[in-house]
Amino acid sequence: MKTYIAQHNPQKCRECGWCSEIVACPGADELICIGCGACVLACPT
Ligand code: SF4
Numbered sequence: 113m114k115t116y117i118a119q120h121n122p123q124k125c126r127e128c129g130w131c132s133e134i135v136a137c138p139g140a141d142e143l144i145c146i147g148c149g150a151c152v153l154a155c156p157t
């Protein structure tokens with residue numbers, strides 16, 4: 113299984129909001145990344 117470590121890149125971000133408003137991040141409550149890759153796949157950049 114492929115895993116990811118999410119890292120926000122402000123220089124590429126278009127501030128579309130998909131990664132925070134549409135994706136249900138499973139680590140958001142604990143402010144951790146478990147590497148599911150959902151926000152990475154959703155990001156257009
Ligand atoms: S999905 Fe990508 S481009 Fe959109 S707000 Fe998140 S990091 Fe920025």
Ligand code: SF4
Binds near residue numbers: 116136147148152
């Ligand atoms: S959606 Fe998945 S890859 Fe993105 S920050 Fe949350 S746990 Fe990490």
